[in-house]
Amino acid sequence: MEWTGARYADKPTVEVRTWIDATPDRVWAIVSDVERMAGMSTELQSVEWLDGVTAPAVGRKFLGRSRHESFGEWSTTSEVVDCEPGRVFGWAVGDAAEPSAIWRFVLRPKDDGTELTQWMQLGPGRSGLSFAIDRMPDKEQKIVFVRLREFERNMTATLAHIKGAAEQR
Structure with a gap:
């Protein structure tokens, strides 16, 4: 990831991808199981479906609980906004009309396996990062850049976990 000088209002994004030696259906079973995502990165601690749903x-x-050494602990409610089995699974954090972030997994058949992409966008709605920017507006671009790098590291770890789980025979 290179320095872009992005501001929060720019709705900056991060994307990571990997190839998995498994079918899109097998990979889908993992990425769409939100409760399984906890622990795949250093930040996400637990996830549970709301309103009695299980899929x-x-x-x-769904409700997600996270922890970060600089931000402490918090929880967010997310709403599924994209759901095409075997192809795409995406959710908006907070208000779906003005989310604090959008996350998406995209699955594509490739070379007898699956190319899995994880993508996320900050904003446009306010998030915990907004409070840090409010306190230090002169450091906004650095704050955004550092946070995007953290997301990139955690997303890379998440994809490695998914790859390992999907490739287990």
């Missing part, structure tokens, strides 16, 4: 569909919501 993804557009409009369904």
